[in-house]
Amino acid sequence: MVDRVPWLALPCHSARVSATVSALLLDWYDRSARDLQWRARPGAPRPDPYRVWLSEVMLQQTTVAAVAPYFAGFVETWPTVEALAAAPEEEVMAAWAGLGYYSRARNLVKCARQVAEMGGFPRTEAELRKLPGLGDYTAAAVAAIAFGERAVVVDANVERVVARLFAIRDPLPAARKEIRAAADAITPDERAGDFAQAMMDLGATICSARDAKCLLCPLSGECRGRAEGDPLTLPVKAPKKAKPSRTGTAFWIEREGEVWLVKRPGTGMLGGMRALPDDGWSARGDGHGDAPLAGAWKAGGVVRHSFTHFDLELGVAVHAGEKPVIEGEGEWWAVEEIEAAGLPTLFAKAARLVLASRD
DNA sequence: AAGTCGTGGCT
DNA sequence: TAGCCAAGACT
Numbered sequence: 001m002v003d004r005v006p007w008l009a010l011p012c013h014s015a016r017v018s019a020t021v022s023a024l025l026l027d028w029y030d031r032s033a034r035d036l037q038w039r040a041r042p043g044a045p046r047p048d049p050y051r052v053w054l055s056e057v058m059l060q061q062t063t064v065a066a067v068a069p070y071f072a073g074f075v076e077t078w079p080t081v082e083a084l085a086a087a088p089e090e091e092v093m094a095a096w097a098g099l100g101y102y103s104r105a106r107n108l109v110k111c112a113r114q115v116a117e118m119g120g121f122p123r124t125e126a127e128l129r130k131l132p133g134l135g136d137y138t139a140a141a142v143a144a145i146a147f148g149e150r151a152v153v154v155d156a157n158v159e160r161v162v163a164r165l166f167a168i169r170d171p172l173p174a175a176r177k178e179i180r181a182a183a184d185a186i187t188p189d190e191r192a193g194d195f196a197q198a199m200m201d202l203g204a205t206i207c208s209a210r211d212a213k214c215l216l217c218p219l220s221g222e223c224r225g226r227a228e229g230d231p232l233t234l235p236v237k238a239p240k241k242a243k244p245s246r247t248g249t250a251f252w253i254e255r256e257g258e259v260w261l262v263k264r265p266g267t268g269m270l271g272g273m274r275a276l277p278d279d280g281w282s283a284r285g286d287g288h289g290d291a292p293l294a295g296a297w298k299a300g301g302v303v304r305h306s307f308t309h310f311d312l313e314l315g316v317a318v319h320a321g322e323k324p325v326i327e328g329e330g331e332w333w334a335v336e337e338i339e340a341a342g343l344p345t346l347f348a349k350a351a352r353l354v355l356a357s358r359d
Numbered sequence: 360a361a362g363t364c365g366t367g368g369c370t
Numbered sequence: 371t372a373g374c375c376a377a378g379a380c381t
Contacts, residue, residue: 059377066367066376100365103379135379155377173360200377209375210370240374241362269364283363306372308364345366363381369374 014185021165021222022188022195028218029198034205036064038071039197046193049121049146050081053111056138056145057104064204070099084109085116093272094342102344106272107133125151145193152184153196157203162186163235164207164225171236179235207231245311248281250350251292252300253319258332259351260324261341269307270344276316276351277330283310292328295321300357303349316350 033039038055040047054074058067073095078084084092089109096105110132115121121128125143128134134142140151159172162182168175188195206213212231214220225231253260259276266272269282279287291297300316333341338351 056377061364061376061378062366063368063376098366100367101378103364107379133379137378141377153377156375157377196377204377243373271364305366307366309362360381364379366376368376370371 017222018186019188021186021219024218024222025198025202026188026191026194029194029201032201032205033197034064034201037068046146046148049142050084051075052146053081053121053134053138053142054084054108056141057108057133058099060104060138061101062099066099070096081112081121082116085112089272094274094340097273097342098345098348100345102271102273103267104133106266121146123147123149125149141193141196144196148193150187150189150192151196152180152187153192153199154180154183155200157200157207158183158196160209160235161199161203161207161219164212164231165219165223167224167228167234169234169236171238173238175235243306243310244283245313246281246283246286247313247315248287249279249289249315249317250276250303250347251278251297251317251319252276252350252354253293253324253326254335255324255332257335259335259338260326260330261333261343262328262330270346273344274333274341274347275343276347278314281312281314283307291317291319293319293324293326295319295324300350301353303346303353305346305349312346314346314350316353318354 038047038051055067055071058071077095078087087109089106092109093102093105096102111134114131121142122131123143124147125139128142129136129139137153137155140153143149144151144153159176159179162168162179163175166182168178168182170178202217202219206217212226214223214226214231217223220226223231225234261274262277264270264273264275277292279289281287297317298320300318303314303316305312305314335355338355343351
């Protein structure tokens with residue numbers, strides 16, 4: 001689709017612009033790179049592929065600030081991919097609790113076990129792309145950053161920077177091909193990993209979604225979006241659908257200092273995570289409200305939680321009867337150690353609500 | 360190929 | 371506040 005990018009139709013011009021952009025950006029990166037714990041230590045030519053892979057998976061749709069403590073905890077507990085491969089999936093899921101998008105954690109374990117079996121990470125983008133949890137972005141990022149391959153790394157930062165740099169006005173997601181072609185054109189043969197990280201640093205700190213600090217930008221002189229006066233309007237995005245609102249109930253059942261926890265099915269919402277029993281609420285509909293066992297219940301309050309595609313108002317019902325008898329799969333968990341259960345945030349909020357009402 | 364899948368921070 | 375957004379993958 002190169003012919004759809006007007007400036008690319010001029011080979012000499014485009015080659016000059018591309019070389020200028022990559023040189024300016026790499027020079028800026030050498031001066032201004034963020035110091036992140038998964039990047040190579042001073043003196044090391046390249047970072048540890050395990051740390052690169054782990055960080056890239058954690059950073060999918062997730063901010064650096066949110067990832068930092070989880071990354072530190074993971075590499076402390078599991079310093080190598082072999083160590084992670086040997087860990088029980090349940091422990092990894094619990095360690096991931098609160099970070100969101102839990103299919104990432106399931107795929108993380110799957111991937112670690114495959115890689116350990118293979119004797120190490122594959123070193124090419126094409127081979128990395130076959131691993132579970134590595135899509136186009138992550139495969140390219142690991143290949144470039146950990147192994148020095150010239151791969152075209154396109155994430156939301158790159159899309160934004162490129163759309164502004166070349167004033168690409170077609171709306172996303174239709175503009176993806178055009179943006180990718182432009183990103184390809186400015187990716188250098190050498191230091192593609194640094195280039196990718198530089199684009200992401202630029203997108204995070206200078207050319208961000210709600211702000212464009214053009215006076216600080218190393219590419220401002222080359223930026224068509226700035227020249228045309230409206231960089232903040234780019235990239236253009238399709239309007240989003242409205243979020244539905246749902247209601248549901250979670251049930252707090254306690255016996256002798258322990259609370260009844262269930263494990264959610266391996267796929268779907270909060271898949272594979274420990275949880276409080278609930279009444280079947282979902283993105284598609286409200287919960288039925290029926291309690292999982294007979295006896296008296298009292299209201300424990302309401303938790304409001306906003307997921308990506310719906311809002312939930314979750315009532316918490318507390319079992320008020322004597323000696324609850326439970327049928328079905330689950331486990332009694334010491335209330336005092338509820339923090340270690342690895343509850344996703346929604347249920348952690350519910351637990352906090354119940355426990356706070358006792359003080 | 361559009362929908363599904365978390366969470367916290369920012370404005 | 372309510373909406374937007376973040377180093378996307380998977381189906």
